Amino acid sequence: MEKVEAVLKKNSYVEQIWVYGNSYESQLVAVVVPIEVRLWKVRIIFTPQPDIPDHTNERKVTQTWQLIGV
Numbered sequence: 001m002e003k004v005e006a007v008l009k010k011n012s013y014v015e016q017i018w019v020y021g022n023s024y025e026s027q028l029v030a031v032v033v034p035i036e037v038r039l040w041k042v043r044i045i046f047t048p049q050p051d052i053p054d055h056t057n058e059r060k061v062t063q064t065w066q067l068i069g070v
Helices: 002-009 036-046 054-068
Strands: 014-020 029-034
Touching (some): 002 014, 002 029
């Protein structure tokens, strides 16, 4: 589980992470605390703008994904 935590912690949007699992279950549980400021920036970028044509919003989304490395 430490390896999973280490990999997920490398994400630039993750502030804290805790992963739990036991040998009787086939799944893990993760609690992730995001970096709130970064989430707000992404939320603002992806908020639909009714007065802007759709193709402009699509371009903005594509540029944003490229900027954050997704």
